[in-house]
Amino acid sequence: MSEPAMETVDSFGMTAERQFADVWSRPVLSMRERRLILLGLLVGQGLHEQTDVQLDAALRTGELTEAELREVVVFLTHYAGWARGSQLNDQVEKLIERVRKARSDREGPAG
Numbered sequence: 001m002s003e004p005a006m007e008t009v010d011s012f013g014m015t016a017e018r019q020f021a022d023v024w025s026r027p028v029l030s031m032r033e034r035r036l037i038l039l040g041l042l043v044g045q046g047l048h049e050q051t052d053v054q055l056d057a058a059l060r061t062g063e064l065t066e067a068e069l070r071e072v073v074v075f076l077t078h079y080a081g082w083a084r085g086s087q088l089n090d091q092v093e094k095l096i097e098r099v100r101k102a103r104s105d106r107e108g109p110a111g
Contacts, residue, residue, distance in 0.1 A: 032063040039072060043088050044080045051088065055095050066096050 024034060035058045042051040058064040064072070069092045077085025 031061070032058075035063050036072070040076060040079075043076050043084055046084055046087075048087060048091065052091055052095070055091055056099075059095060059099055069096070 024031065029037075035054060039051065039054050039058070042054060055069065059066070059069060073085060073089045073092055076088060080088075
């Protein structure tokens with residue numbers, strides 16, 4: 001009895017993944033523009049976990065720089081509110097610190 005349920009879940013997951021891939025690959029908006037729109041939406045709705053995922057993707061793919069992420073914080077704070085802006089600022093600063101540390105760990109000690 002569990003097999004049909006598993007097939008349904010797998011089909012749904014594959015369908016959803018395909019739909020998101022299609023939306024992200026349309027030619028009119030760049031990946032960066034899509035990421036900025038999505039960040040605004042997620043912050044505005046207070047979806048912090050999904051915001052973390054998108055911030056990480058934006059920084060690691062080079063779609064947004066550290067300075068640009070900080071500017072997103074300033075901009076969205078004025079539209080999403082101070083509480084959400086403060087949360088976003090914490091997320092951005094922790095991400096930047098984590099990525100810098102990971103980069104320095106890969107580079108190893110200078111010498």
